[in-house]
Structure formats: C-alpha cells, structure tokens
C-alpha cells in the first residue's frame with residue numbers, strides 16, 4: 745500500500761509542490777459500503793511554519809455511491825479544492841498524511857448522495873417523480889401533455905361560457 749509520506753527535510757523554506765496519486769487501497773478500511781472507483785489524486789503545496797506543517801491543495805477521488813432517492817449506483821467524483829491540512833510537527837523526519845487525508849475525504853462524502861449532484865451529474869429518474877407528486881401532475885411527459893391540453897380545453901369551454909353569459 746502506498747502512502748502519502750512527507751520527508752520534512754525535503755521541504756525548503758520556499759515550500760514544496762507535490763503532485764501524484766495514491767492507490768484506492770487506502771480506502772479499504774473494512775467498510776463494504778465504501779466502494780472506491782479511482783485512485784486519489786493530489787496536487788498540493790507544503791510549507792512549514794514554526795512547528796506546523798501546512799498543506800493546501802486539491803484532492804480528488806471517485807466512489808461508487810447509491811442514490812438515496814432512486815437507489816441507482818453511480819460514480820461520484822469528490823473534489824476538495826483548496827483543502828487545508830495542518831499537522832503539528834513532532835520530532836520526526838517523516839510524516840504520513842494518509843490517514844488524515846483519508847478521513848477528510850470520507851467526511852466530505854455526502855451522507856445522502858443524489859445521482860443528479862456532483863461534477864458528473866445526470867438527471868435522477870426519481871427526482872421528477874418527487875417533484876410532480878407535490879403538484880398532482882402525471883409522471884410521464886405524455887400524461888402531462890394530456891393534462892395540459894385538457895386544461896386548455898376547459899379553459900376554452902369556460903371562455904365560451906363567459907362569452908354566452
């Protein structure tokens with residue numbers, strides 16, 4: 745298993761830019777509901793201020809989640825932009841950020857994912873059903889069309905009535 749290990753001695757005063765990927769194995773934490781769909785990519789700047797290592801960067805990983813609305817599995821691409829990690833420095837030369845990063849990523853995953861959310865969104869088949877049930881409009885587009893034209897017919901009849909009154 746590859747980790748995101750930082751050798752603190754390699755960070756110059758001006759800071760260090762680090763890019764790369766960590767295999768998705770780091771998410772194998774014994775949770776069968778957690779299905780990573782890609783490696784974790786990172787692009788970050790490291791700097792040391794006093795006794796603190798500061799990491800700011802972009803982190804991205806994909807997971808297969810199940811839509812809380814329609815139950816369809818879909819791939820959710822999680823992006824943490826400008827994400828900050830601060831680590832207190834102890835007397836070590838090597839710092840392993842893997843655990844911290846894994847936790848930050850998992851915490852950022854939506855608890856109730858919807859397949860029409862996220863950067864690779866598609867329309868949720870259940871979303872329309874939920875919306876329309878509030879308004880008592882038939883589910884299918886065809887049905888809605890019928891209702892609409894019926895409405896027009898009644899409107900037309902009403903207009904006729906008004907005219908004759």
Ligand SMILES: [Zn+2]
Pocket residue numbers: 811812813814815816858859860867868869870871
């Ligand atoms: Zn859905």
